[in-house]
Amino acid sequence: MFILLIRERSTAFLGDSLCSHHYALLFPLEFLSFARYDICQNEFLTPLLCGKLRFPFGDKLSPACTAVIGQNIQKAALCYGNGDAPCRPLTIKIALLQILEALFSNRAFLNAETPSHTQEELLRYSLKPVFSYMEEHYMEKITLEQLSGILHMNKNYFCKFFKEKVGKTPFSYLNEYRINQAAALLLKSSLPITEVALNTGFENISYFIRQFKHYRGCTPSAFRNLKTPGSVPII
Template identity: 35%
Template sequence: MNYPKELKEYPLPEQTIYPFRLFFNDFPEAKAEQNIMYMHWHEHLEIIVMKKGHAIFHVDSQPYEVAAGEILFVPSGGLHVAYALQNEAVSFVSIVFHSSMYKDWNQDPQHKQFVAPYLENQYQFPVMPFKEVPACASSLALMDLIIEEFQESRPAYQLVIKNQLHLLLLLLSRTFRPQQTSGRTHERHSMNRERFKPLLEYLELHYDDKITVEQAAKSVSLNPYHFCKTFKKLTGRTFIDYVNVCRVAEAEKLLLNTDLTVTEIAGRVGCDNPNYFTKLFKQYKGLTPSALRK
């Protein structure tokens, strides 16, 4: 994956005029339950286009099963993570863009009425709009054009992508205009999301710490029972499982990019027992640390 290690993503300086990126994520031999997108969030909007395989994406506590040909919309600030559902090839494209790309359109009354409210998070599209309203699927061709323009990088491709994204938002706003981001359910999801973000960022950066469920629950002012229940909804994994995923991911990087021994790497990711570390690594990666390095 091309995502940075930090839980929150930041736009690159050179993208201030056209603040968008396309990430091509390919897993030729994905395993069932394999983490194919690490938990993260950003102030951009994101459209995920599934190209191959089946996966489950958790977006702000809600699970969405996605197959090839389907699309998800991730709102600005939304926590999201994904796992493969089967042993098969998995491929998807993430189109990430910031609302500032359309700041020069704010004088247009039609833009201000129909598109701006979605860019400013006053309204949100359903995460899977084409599944809710199949008639909207006619807009899917725009996604293929956007991906093709990015890959070919023809003259003024940035402007083409900017206009195609705007057209997509405009067409969808005709159907989903009434769906405002109000209501207790949305407020509860937003509250949990903001409450858990500092903890998730801490886990991503301090995978070697031996933090207990009780300590983690206390950090977000919940009792252990409600903490575990909410954490599973947000991430799709138990707290212990999530910590292990972070440790194994870091261990994989160290195995591939350093000359540290397996024992040294185990210690660096918070596993004092090398045998337990080897067992844990094989459980999540399907092979031992030594086999991966070979």
């Protein structure tokens, strides 16, 4: 247990002596680190960490809540930029917790299992940035965290949202796009199959061949040797 003792002097007199007040706060130090499974962890942090709650749209927040969040974002940003700040990590963490406090106080978090987007919100949540990211980085390793982070969505909800809008999962779409690029590369270059796979984001050659056959109906080598490769559409 830890005791924080504060003495406050008063201007009131008791007889010939000044009065003073003492305040004591008794708490376990583990409470500060969330090492103990307490009410903060159970009711607030765990639902966020498990993806049961989603952050709200900024334009749906009240002006008062927005002001509090803005102040704490500015506080964290200034502290982050000040490398000499003695309590830099602690100050930033406190600012983040105060943002969560403001959102929870305003009942602003959304239930990820029962999304309540309007059609206007869905349109605003366009997948175009996701498609653009895939087109620019398909040669590299792409994770679900990166894709969902583009729209600031929970991973599970992002997959559901993507499939509803596109008709396939994010990685099915990505693999198909990569195979299309590989097919084009096979036709216009003499690169070995292994290099074609690596240049289009496939690290495993066996997986690349399976995926190519799935989307093109033949192996990469057979595709390259087709007499009329143009008859196999490249989307």
